[in-house]
Amino acid sequence: MNYNFVEGSIAKKLIRFTMPILLALFLQMLYGAVDLLIVGNFATSADVSAVSIGFQFISVFINLIAGISMGTTIIIGQKIGAKKSEDLGEVIGAGIFLFFIIAIALTFLIGLNGDFFTSMLNAPDESFAKTSQYIRVLAYGSIFLVSYNVLGSIFRGLGDSTTPLIAVIIATVINIILDYILVHIYDMGAYGAAVATVIAQAIAVLFSLFIIMRHEQIFTLKFKDISYSKKYTKETLNLGSPVAINAFLVSLSFTFVLAVVNRLGVYSSAGVGVTERLISFLMLIPLAFSQSIASFVAQNVGAKQHKRASEGMKITIMISLVFAFISMFIALFEGPFLLSFFTKDPNVLPPAFEYLKAYCFDIIFTAFLFPTIGYFNGYGKTKFTLISGTLGAILFRIPLSYLLSLVTPTSIFLIGLGTPTGTIFQLTLTFFYYRHIQKQIRNNKL
Numbered sequence: 001m002n003y004n005f006v007e008g009s010i011a012k013k014l015i016r017f018t019m020p021i022l023l024a025l026f027l028q029m030l031y032g033a034v035d036l037l038i039v040g041n042f043a044t045s046a047d048v049s050a051v052s053i054g055f056q057f058i059s060v061f062i063n064l065i066a067g068i069s070m071g072t073t074i075i076i077g078q079k080i081g082a083k084k085s086e087d088l089g090e091v092i093g094a095g096i097f098l099f100f101i102i103a104i105a106l107t108f109l110i111g112l113n114g115d116f117f118t119s120m121l122n123a124p125d126e127s128f129a130k131t132s133q134y135i136r137v138l139a140y141g142s143i144f145l146v147s148y149n150v151l152g153s154i155f156r157g158l159g160d161s162t163t164p165l166i167a168v169i170i171a172t173v174i175n176i177i178l179d180y181i182l183v184h185i186y187d188m189g190a191y192g193a194a195v196a197t198v199i200a201q202a203i204a205v206l207f208s209l210f211i212i213m214r215h216e217q218i219f220t221l222k223f224k225d226i227s228y229s230k231k232y233t234k235e236t237l238n239l240g241s242p243v244a245i246n247a248f249l250v251s252l253s254f255t256f257v258l259a260v261v262n263r264l265g266v267y268s269s270a271g272v273g274v275t276e277r278l279i280s281f282l283m284l285i286p287l288a289f290s291q292s293i294a295s296f297v298a299q300n301v302g303a304k305q306h307k308r309a310s311e312g313m314k315i316t317i318m319i320s321l322v323f324a325f326i327s328m329f330i331a332l333f334e335g336p337f338l339l340s341f342f343t344k345d346p347n348v349l350p351p352a353f354e355y356l357k358a359y360c361f362d363i364i365f366t367a368f369l370f371p372t373i374g375y376f377n378g379y380g381k382t383k384f385t386l387i388s389g390t391l392g393a394i395l396f397r398i399p400l401s402y403l404l405s406l407v408t409p410t411s412i413f414l415i416g417l418g419t420p421t422g423t424i425f426q427l428t429l430t431f432f433y434y435r436h437i438q439k440q441i442r443n444n445k446l
Helices: 008-044 045-081 086-109 116-119 124-141 142-157 164-187 189-212 230-262 266-282 282-301 305-337 348-359 362-380 380-403 410-415 420-440
Strands: none
Touching: 008 045, 008 164, 008 189, 008 266, 008 282, 008 305, 045 086, 045 124, 045 142, 045 230, 045 266, 045 282, 045 362, 045 380, 086 116, 086 124, 086 142, 086 230, 086 266, 086 362, 116 124, 116 282, 124 142, 124 189, 124 266, 124 362, 142 164, 142 282, 142 305, 164 189, 164 380, 230 266, 230 348, 230 380, 230 420, 266 282, 266 305, 266 348, 266 362, 266 410, 282 362, 282 380, 305 362, 348 410, 348 420, 380 410, 410 420
8 A cells, every 4th residue: 555645634644654664663573572582482591692692783784774775765755745756766776776785795794704793792702603603694694684674665665564564474474483493493593593584584575576566556667777876876875874874873882782781791691682672662653653754754845745744743753652651661560571571581581671670761752752853854854863863872872881881889770771861862952953944944945
């Protein structure tokens, strides 16, 4: 289903468009959580640590790709809003070619240097070899991991949130089956989880490619379109690179926090990894709206309907806040129970809950932040998201987490407080930048 966002009920269209995105994100996070869930129940703490560290590291690069692909999403949305569908084939073809080159580069960069990156992450001795192996397997499957995320961004730009949902359902089901077979039955641990991930995403990519070639009612994608385009490659990078660099630095900051915690041992390392997976589920609503509002705003910017774009953002914030308060209280009062789904190790649960108690307040702040960032991205104001995200990470999350790790006795709760502090700073910048955009609109500069 493809949505025209420039007319009709704002709330109804946003909710209907967001629901498949929400379900897709849930399944995608479940997809990643299944690795940890099955490894946590059928393998060792070293395997849990390897999956936690390796997945966090690979996520840095996946978020980088997702950020750049936001440039493609924005261009597609604005072309549709401006009724210039004849340009879509070249836009999409240029995007596919660009990300193919990036995927090949990642394959060699990471795949050939697994031990180096594992050492940089301070992986505990008990899980060093498993972590390196996990990272290398995912690196060699970069072409599928990259394609999986890029094709999803293309569909969202087209106003199609259903196809990515079907793709992630396929990937999740296959991943669960393969995880159980490789980790539990064949006792392959973290290595088996990595192999399952690559195979599952490869099949989902083939499905997405089949569907995208059938969108002939909206655009025509010819084989010759899948090539370098100076115009659209430059535009994609100009819009997407700030989002990508921001996502990269934010993910890197969380990886830095994990590296700080890794010095405390394998149980603390595994505990933080478990908490990160749980938090990703609790932040699903604002994260889904961040993606949907970007597509919504992009179309309305193309149609010069600025008031409608702003109203859409406010609706997504209000809905996100309701679910954020519910999620925060569940995390505080039922945290140990929720964390126990990811690991049964009694040595891992205490540090995981300590980290969760500090981190869970960030759920409220991201209910404001994520939809607002989506709004700015829809306008193509991606450089601001880079600046605010970078400053939040460099000035607060990284230094605070490190300094608080030096407090004696060392507390994972204190280390975790660096995250919500960084988000508060970003929100402050966001408030003033939103006012700046509204002023530009009143002065007819947008």
